[in-house]
Amino acid sequence: MLDILFYVFAAIVLVSALLMVVSPNAVNGAMCMIVSFVGTAALFVLLEAYFLAILQVLVYAGAVMVLFLFIIMLLDVDKSEGSYFKDKLTLGAAIIGFALVAILVCSAFAGANHLPEPGLMPVLENPTGEGVGIPFTTSSKSFGYSLFSKYMLPFQVTGFLLLAAMIGVIVVSKKHEENS
Amino acid sequence: MNDLLAEFLRGYTANNQWAIIMPEIMLAVLALGLLGAEMVLPKKSHGLIPRLALWGQLFVLVVAMTAGSYIGFESKSYFSGMIYQTDITQFMRGFFLVCSILVCYLGHIYLSKQQLPKTEFYHLVIIISAAMMLLVQSSNFVMLFVALETVTVAFYVLVAYCRSSSLSLEAGLKYLVMGALSSSILLFGIVLLYGVAGNPELAFNSQDALNFDELRNFIALNSDNLLVRVGALLVIAGICFKIGAVPFQIWVPDVYQGSPTPVTAYLAVASKAAGFIVLLQLVTGPFMGLQGLLVPVLSFVAAATILFGNFAAVTQRNVKRLMGLSGIAHAGYILVGVIAAMRGVAWAPYAVIFYLVTYLLASFAVFGVMTHLAGSDDANQELDDYENLARKRPFLGGILACGLGSLAGIPPLGGFIGKLFLFVAAFQAELFGLLGISVLGVVISIYYYFGWVRECYFGNASDEVIHDVKAPFNMSDRVLLGALVVGTVIIGIVPAALPIIP
Secondary structure: OHHHHHHHHHHHHHHHHHHHHHOOOHHHHHHHHHHHHHHHHHHHHHOOOHHHHHHHHHHHHHHHHHHHHHHHHHHOOOOOOOOHHHOHHHHHHHHHHHHHHHHHHHHHHOOOOOOOOOOOOOOOOOOOOOOOOOOOOOOHHHHHHHHOOOOHHHHHHHHHHHHHHHHHHHHHHOOOOOOO | OOHHHHHHHHHHHOOOOHHHHHHHHHHHHHHHHHHHHHHHOOHHHOOHHHHHHHHHHHHHHHHHHHHOOOOOOOOEEEHHHOEEEOHHHHHHHHHHHHHHHHHHHHHHHHHOOOOOOOHHHHHHHHHHHHHHHHHHHEOEHHHHHHHHHHHHHHHHHHHOOOOOOHHHHHHHHHHHHHHHHHHHHHHHHHHHHHHHHOOOOOOOOOOOOOEHHHHHHHHHHOOOOHHHHHHHHHHHHHHHHHHOOOOOOOOHHHHHHHOOHHHHHHHHHHHHHHHHHHHHHHHHOHHHHHHHHHHHHHHHHHHHHHHHHHHHHHOOOEHHHHHHHHHHHHHHHHHHHHHHHHOOOOOHHHHHHHHHHHHHHHHHHHHHHHHHHOOOOOOOOEHHHHOOHHHHOHHHHHHHHHHHHHHHOOOOOHHHHHHHHHHHHHHHOOOHHHHHHHHHHHHHHHHHHHHHHHHHHOOOOOOOOOOOOOOOOOHHHHHHHHHHHHHHHHHHHOHHHOOOOO
16 A cells, blocks of 8 residues: 555655646646645655655745745746757757666666665664664654754754845845935 | 753863864854944944954964964864864865955955945955854854855855946845755755664764764765765856856856956965865865765866866966866866865865965966956956056056966966975876876966956056056055065065965
8 A cells, every 4th residue: 555655645746747848838737746845745645654644835835936926926037938849959858867866766766786685674763773762753852852962063053044144135125225 | 950961061061162262252252242343433433443354363373373283283183073173174274264354355455446335344344254264163064064155155245245336236146046955965965965874773873973083983884875975966067156167157157257356366265264174174084984985076077167267267368267167177177186186185285275375476466466456346357458567567567476476386386386295296106197187187287377468557648548447556555565475475486485385
C-alpha cells in the first residue's frame, strides 16, 4: 500500500514539475508548482515527517506561491511568446542537461558502482548516542532543541540575513527624498 | 524536559563561546546602532553617521587584532563544530575589516555626489563584513551556506543601490539571477554530499554529515563514489561562480560596470577573497581525498580563467569592465596557488593570502582614484576620461600608476612579490603548464594596464580641461590613498614587512 502511494505521489511531483517548466503560461506554471509542492508534502507524510509536511504546505504551497502569483499578476506577464524550445541553443542545452541527469541516475542506481539498495531502515530509537540523547521524534520540539543548541549561531545569522533583505527591499524600492 | 535531555543539550552548547566571535558581534551591534542613530539623531547631524561607521570599525579592528594574535595561533573548533578558527581565519578577519573600512570611506565620497539614502549603505557594508568573517571560519555546511547567503543577499542590494541608474538596476538583477543560480548549484552539491555521507550502508557514514571533519573522513574512504564526486564538483562550481572563474564568469563585467564604484571594489576584493579562502579550506579539508579529480578540473579552470580574463580585457575601453575582466585573470592566478596548496605545498595558502593583500592595496588605490574622478554617473567611465590625468591631477595620476603597476606585477611594487610567491609555489607543486600560462597572462596584462597608464601620462597634449568634476579632495583622502601606495611599495621592497609567509 505504502509503495503504491509513494509511486503515485512521486509521479505527481515529477509530472507537475515537468509541466511547470514547459508551460508557456506563467500562471499555469505557478499552479503546477503548487501541485508539485503538495505532492512533496504528501511524500513527507509517507515518511512520517509530519512537521516538515505541514511546513511544506504552509510556507511553500501557501506563502511563497501566493507571492509568486501576486508578482506574476502585477507584472502582467505576457501569455505566451511561444515555447522556449524553439531556440536551438536552449533545446540543445536542455537535452544535454537531461542526458547528464539520466546518466547520473542510471550509474547511481544501476551498474557496477551503484549505491546500496534503498529500503526502509528501522527507525533508530536514539540516533544521537547511547544512553543519553534526544529520543527520535519528528515533532517540532526536536527541531527546536537542535535549533537553539547546536545550530544557535547559524540561527542568529539567519536573523541578520532577513534584516539585510528587508532593509534592501526598502532601500531599492523607496523613493529617496533629500531635504538638505 | 528531562534531566538526561538537558544534560545532552548542555553538551551541545558547552563550547558556544560567544566571546570568540566578539568582532563579528561588535560589527553587528554597530550596524544596528547606525540604523538607530539615523532614527534618533536630528536631520542636521546626520553627517555623524559615516564617522560613527568608520571609527566604530577601526575600533573593532583594534579589538580583533589585539584579542587574537595571528602568529602562532592555535587552531580550535567552537560552537559544536560550526566555527573553526585558524591563523588564516584570524588574519582574514582583519583583511575583511580593512576592506569594509575602505569601502565605507569610498562610499562616503560616492554618496556625497548622489541623491541616495546613506545610512543603509554603511549598514549593509558592515553586515557583509561580519558575515564574511563568519564565512571563512565556518567548518559546517549549514554555517557556510547561511553566512554565504547573508553576504550575497546584502550584495544584491548594494549592487542595485543606485536605483536612479538603469545600469545599476540591470546589474542588480543580473547579479540576483546569477547569484540565485550559483547558490542553488552549491546547495544541490551540499545536499548530495549530505545524503551520501549519511547513508548507513557506506563506510565512515556520519550522523553529522555536514561537518567538514566528518566529511573529510568519509570522502577519503569513498572518493570513487559517483555521488560524492558529483556533489563535490557542484560545490566547487558554486564557489567558482562567486570568484568569477571561467566558465562561470559571465556576470562579472556587467555587474562590475553597473554597481557603484565602492561596491565594485568590495566585490572585486573582499567577496573574491572570501570565495578563495572557502575554496582553499574545502580543497585542503573535506575534499582532500578527491585530489585525483579536482586537480585536473581546477587546473583547466585556472588556465581558462587566466587566458579569458586577459584576452577579454585587452580590447576593453570602459575602466570598470576592464577592472572586472582583469579581476577574472587575477582569480586565475590565485587558483594556481590553490591548486599548489592542494598538491601539498604547505605554504601555498599563505602565498594566496599574501597575493590577496597586495591585490587589496593595489585595487583599492585604483578604485579610490576612480571614485574621486567619477561624476554623478559613474557606470560609464571610459579610458578617454583619464586622458592627461597626470597633468591635471598629478597626485591621483601617480596613485593610479602605482596601483596599476602593482596589479600588472612590476617590481618593486607589491604585486610583483605576490605573483612571485604564487609562481614559486606552483613551481614547487610541479605545475609547469599552468606556470607558463600564468606568465603569458602577466605579459598580456602589462599591455592593457599600461595602456591605461599611457592614457594618463602621454595623452594628446591639449590644454582644454574637459568636464572636470572637482570632488572635494582633502587631506584625509591624500593620506588614505598615499598609505595604500606606500604599503604596496614597502611590501614590494621588504616582503618581510608583512609577516604572513611562515
